[in-house]
Amino acid sequence: MHYPIMDPSQIVNRLVSSSATATGRIRVRNALNPALFLCALVTIPCFVMLRYVPPHLQTFLFMIGSMPVVVAAIGYLYFMIASPNRLQSEEYLIKKQALDLIQEKGSNIPINPTSLQAISNEVARDLERPS
Template sequence: MSLKEVITQRAVQSGGTIHIRNALLPILWLCGIITIPVFSMTLYLVAVLPNWLIIMLIVLAYLPVLVAIFSFLYLLFKNPDKLQSEDYQIRKQSLELIQEKGHRFPVNPVSIEVIPNPEHLRSSSSSKEKKEKPK
């Protein structure tokens, strides 16, 4: 297997496991993907590149970091819930929905737990099936 194939395979495997948990995660990945290679390239080629190109590369390297800082501050003041995890947001929305409905019907506490965590329902139902079907 060639080096190119190995790198491509690793990138595909890594990309498949990335879960976006909050609004800043994509820009933080962009910081790592752009900033580190551009700085490395600039340091490696500083002797052969003209000054204007070095300045442009440094600006390009700092741009994602500045966008990440600005995005964080914007979300911090305008919509702080977006900085929380996806599970937190789902749980909060479900509790707000239950509060909106009022006391018209009783709410099972297990159903609140299952909303952000559907695997819990699947695992508990499969364990019940195993108990019901003795061999």
């Protein structure tokens, strides 16, 4: 298969426009999503451009493209050990907090379970709503 030859300015313009489109659609669900988004935004274009750059720049481009993957792996290991709840989705954490409030003992204030469910569903809808 033969790909059309593009000058570097066309490649950069395409990468910038596609990354701008992608950033408009991102929704953060847990603490690791920004690092994973960075992987898609940096690693994939860098590895694709490896084919088109001179050999003396390929090592540098490979290192730049590999950095987000290393950061995501280190971040995952850190959160897995230090704070596993941050790897859960925001919706899950909100529902877990609502259940913890219901199960809390010794509280003087009665909590209606249906109101907690309504609150958690409202917050989940706000998270899904595009800003």
